Amino acid sequence: xxxxxxxxxxxxxxxxxxxxxxxxxxxxxxxxxxxxxxxxxxxxxxxxxxxxxxxxxxxxxxxxxxxxxxxxxxxxxxxxxxxxxxxxxxxxxxxxxxxxxxxxxxxxxxxxxxxxxxxxxxxxxxxxxxxxxxxxxxxxxxxxxxxxxxxxxxxxxxxxxxxxxxxxxxxxxxxxxxxxxxxxxxxxxxxxxxxxxxxxxxxxxxxxx
Amino acid sequence: xxxxxxxxxxxxxxxxxxxxxxxxxxxxxxxxxxxxxxxxxxxxxxxxxxxxxxxxxxxxxxxxxxxxxxxxxxxxxxxxxxxxxxxxxxxxxxxxxxxxxxxxxxxxxxxxxxxxxxxxxxxxxxxxxxxxxxxxxxxxxxxxxxxxxxxxxxxxxxxxxxxxxxxxxxxxxxxxxxxxxxxxxxxxxxxxxxxxxxxxxxxxxxxxx
DNA sequence: CACGGAACTGGAACGTGTTGCTGATTATGC
DNA sequence: GCATAATCAGCAACACGTTCCAGTTCCGTG
Numbered sequence: 001x002x003x004x005x006x007x008x009x010x011x012x013x014x015x016x017x018x019x020x021x022x023x024x025x026x027x028x029x030x031x032x033x034x035x036x037x038x039x040x041x042x043x044x045x046x047x048x049x050x051x052x053x054x055x056x057x058x059x060x061x062x063x064x065x066x067x068x069x070x071x072x073x074x075x076x077x078x079x080x081x082x083x084x085x086x087x088x089x090x091x092x093x094x095x096x097x098x099x100x101x102x103x104x105x106x107x108x109x110x111x112x113x114x115x116x117x118x119x120x121x122x123x124x125x126x127x128x129x130x131x132x133x134x135x136x137x138x139x140x141x142x143x144x145x146x147x148x149x150x151x152x153x154x155x156x157x158x159x160x161x162x163x164x165x166x167x168x169x170x171x172x173x174x175x176x177x178x179x180x181x182x183x184x185x186x187x188x189x190x191x192x193x194x195x196x197x198x199x200x201x202x203x204x205x206x207x208x209x
Numbered sequence: 210x211x212x213x214x215x216x217x218x219x220x221x222x223x224x225x226x227x228x229x230x231x232x233x234x235x236x237x238x239x240x241x242x243x244x245x246x247x248x249x250x251x252x253x254x255x256x257x258x259x260x261x262x263x264x265x266x267x268x269x270x271x272x273x274x275x276x277x278x279x280x281x282x283x284x285x286x287x288x289x290x291x292x293x294x295x296x297x298x299x300x301x302x303x304x305x306x307x308x309x310x311x312x313x314x315x316x317x318x319x320x321x322x323x324x325x326x327x328x329x330x331x332x333x334x335x336x337x338x339x340x341x342x343x344x345x346x347x348x349x350x351x352x353x354x355x356x357x358x359x360x361x362x363x364x365x366x367x368x369x370x371x372x373x374x375x376x377x378x379x380x381x382x383x384x385x386x387x388x389x390x391x392x393x394x395x396x397x398x399x400x401x402x403x404x405x406x407x408x409x410x411x412x413x414x415x416x417x418x
Numbered sequence: 419c420a421c422g423g424a425a426c427t428g429g430a431a432c433g434t435g436t437t438g439c440t441g442a443t444t445a446t447g448c
Numbered sequence: 449g450c451a452t453a454a455t456c457a458g459c460a461a462c463a464c465g466t467t468c469c470a471g472t473t474c475c476g477t478g
Contacts, residue, residue, distance in 0.1 A: 065465095130339035137399050
């Protein structure tokens with residue numbers, strides 16, 4: 001057991017550096033995630049090789065491992081950062097659509113379009129997500145929370161008041177599960193984009209009625 | 210591209226040997242799958258090491274790769290064989306329960322119990338399933354078909370007549386997706402058995418009503 | 419400023435999936 | 449029974465994730 005290298009200022013942040021550290025450290029972290037993102041977008045999961053990330057981010061391999069204890073953490077963190085950046089922008093305007101089903105379908109289809117425009121990136125992040133174990137729980141939970149937030153926000157339209165109900169969360173989680181499974185079959189080349197869209201639509205209409 | 214080593218007698222069987230070949234070959238295949246199964250049950254995904262499988266099955270590493278082109282194919286094939294053996298036995302008696310929801314929950318919980326009794330094995334097979342790419346489509350589809358068959362069979366109770374409807378298949382697929390996602394979070398240690406059971410129950414009640 | 423420890427670099431090394439090679443063994447057609 | 453091809457065992461080698469180590473640089477503190 002070696003010295004725990006970096007720690008977040010306030011809370012125990014599980015595995016990876018978040019906001020603490022010097023400016024140089026925050027910059028290294030950013031460079032690493034940028035490199036990861038670029039390599040993933042270019043060549044998918046297999047192209048995100050730790051040596052390549054380290055070189056592209058201009059850090060040593062050991063440093064990369066100090067920041068992210070595994071390739072999985074690295075990729076899941078990259079996905080987390082992306083969602084953190086996208087989520088607010090996606091939620092500023094009310095979602096168009098007359099029924100919850102319509103609105104949820106709207107946001108899911110928009111997400112699907114986004115991911116299908118970057119298939120390699122999507123493949124890399126999905127693979128990582130699927131391969132994650134309990135040491136990545138922190139990061140995964142963050143992604144899951146973003147996901148359900150997006151869906152529940154779409155379910156209720158204008159009246160974004162009142163706390164989210166149990167029922168709504170349950171529905172969002174089910175849809176999130178279907179989304180994930182569908183994503184996996186798309187990523188692994190077992191289903192076409194059209195099939196995934198149709199399947200998601202079926203699921204939404206089954207659950208929201 | 211080397212010579213295509215083994216081929217099924219009648220149809221193109223994608224990647225792995227099925228029933229063709231000599232008795233010795235069928236026996237080797239069986240030994241390999243047995244060894245895979247045993248190692249997986251004992252130590253999970255990581256314990257299924259190709260060298261170890263080869264040794265335990267008493268074949269050379271090259272031979273193992275001749276029969277199964279990758280570790281993933283190997284594990285998914287093992288899962289497929291297992292389902293093929295279990296599915297008929299599970300379907301001979303009508304499923305108890307008064308409503309489709311009750312019956313589906315019954316079979317899903319029975320499956321869950323089975324898998325939770327063999328956590329390492331389940332982990333290994335789930336991981337493989339998640340990591341599979343399009344070269345494993347044949348095997349994966351077989352598993353998916355078994356899964357939807359089990360669920361649709363449970364949805365309709367006694368009256369097992371009349372062809373399965375589109376709607377029923379759609380529902381079964383959605384439940385299969387939730388099942389898979391839930392399984393993944395259980396396998397990866399991000400959710401307890403009780404949580405997965407509760408979540409499945411919620412999903413079933415949402416979809417079947 | 420000088421010190422001391424944490425962080426970083428560069429690189430070697432290990433484990434495991436995968437591939438390639440060579441000679442022995444087995445099956446198959448005649 | 450034999451020639452020939454297919455199959456197999458045994459082994460070396462490669463790729464990539466991960467670990468480890470020795471030396472160097474950075475940075476806060478006395």
